[in-house]
Amino acid sequence: MKKLLPLLLGIAFASGSAQAADLLGVYRDALGYDAQYAAARAARDAGLEKLPQGKAGLMPQINLVADTQWNDVKNKLRVSPTITLGPWLGRLVPERTSYSYNTNSWGVSLAQPLFRWQNWATYKQAGLAAASAETQYALAKQDLIERVTQAYFDVLMAQEDVATAEAQSTAIAEQLAAAKRNFEVGITTITDTHEAQARYDLVSANVIAANNELEVKRQTLAMLIGKEPEALQGLRSGVEITPPQPEDIGQWVGSAEQGNLNVLLGRSNLEIADREIERNRGGHYPTVDLVASHGRQSSGISQFGPGLGGTDSDATIVGLQLNLPIFSGGLTASKTREAVALREKARSDLENVRRRSALGARQAYLGVTSGLAQVKALEQALVSSQSSLDSNKLGYEVGVRVNIDVLNAQQQLYSTRRDLAKARLQTLMAQLKLKSATGSLTEEDIVAINNLLE
Secondary structure, eight states, X not given: OTTHHHHHHHHHHHHHXXXXXXXHHHHHHHHHHOHHHHHHHHHHHHHHTXXXXXXXXXXXXXXXXXXXXXXXXXXXXXXXXXXXXXXXHHHHSOSEEEEEEEEEEEEEEEEEEEEOHHHHHHHHHHHHHHHHHHHHHHHHXXXXXXXXXXXXXXXXXXXXXXXXXXXXXXXXXXXXXXXXXXXXXXXXXXXXXXXHHHHHHHHHHHHHHHHHHHHHHHHHHHHHHSSOOSOBOOBOTTOOOOOOSSXXXXXXXXXXXXXXXXXXXXXXXXXXXXXXXXHHHGGGSOEEEEEEEEEEEEESSBTTBTTSOOEEEEEEEEEEEEEOOOOOTTHHHXXXXXXXXXXXXXXXXXXXXXXXXXXXXXXXHHHHHHHHHHHHHHHHHHHHHHHHHHHHHHHHHHTSSOHHXXXXXXXXXXXXXXXXXXXXXXXXXXXXXXXXXXXXXXXXXXXXXXXXXX
């Protein structure tokens, strides 16, 4: 049985690990569930429709019109008082007449724009708007990667807090028990017991707070993926984090100023503003259209009067139509000035976004480099903390150290272990933010981090 127990524990541990979710799986769940990302996808689909809408202004417009009417006509002859109708003329020209007839007509018209500068500028704007929709969608995907990774890492860091608090609670409980035993046999004073009890009460409160924070972080992650995973894979012990390539902050800043998705979006908005000026200036330009129509009109009465048959008329018209705007009350000029002002706003917005992107790249790069240095320092500190704890335990056993020394050494060890785990996660997050600042963050970066998990 003693030999079988470790095997059973190993199988149970492997089974639990197999059920643990990894970062890539969580991200793919978020792709299909996150409402913010779904809204961005719908917005992209709507934005792509701008292109066919703009193209419609360059295509022919064809209309079919048909109508039918029933006509009921009543006539009353008015005669001048100085004129008297004789019996013969009265019979030839009746004083009152009435008749009814039906008229039908249909027609097909075509108008093909030959020169409409406003429509051409609108078409160019539509292409830029569709490209902007794609950029906004890519931006939403980058944002989803960051949000999912941050939520995943927040759960891992909260788990580290819980593990640290529980480990401290266990260690302090053991130290409290030892202090009580030593006091009972007269080796130590009651002070050691009181100090251990105070530490134990404090860390018990920390355990409660850490578990509460863990639940909050798990619910935040569940909101992104639609479910709460039973367990998450953490970073492998002693994992190595590579520095950013190239190791030149200037190159990363330059890439951010050119490739950041918000910068690309700002450039697109500036081009759209330029086209808007052209479109409004086009209101002063003439338009030329090719027009054609064909139709038939049928009437139940002829031109010779009622009761004498009907008429059918067919007409086909082909020609060119010129429209030259002369004065529109100053509307066109005002809209042009408005578009010029909005272009200057778009230019300033682009410059602001470029500067913010450069700042974001600098901050992220420094976050990675300082994080790597912090990881190395904490790795060394962890070794030193373990040695300190071992020395204090030995010193306490031989009587050269007091209980508070052991408690402090334990707290330092667990805190260092927690800080090291958090530093690694924060450094990986800074790497993602650096990629995002340059517009190069993709699912491949999720895969790379996923390979570092247990």
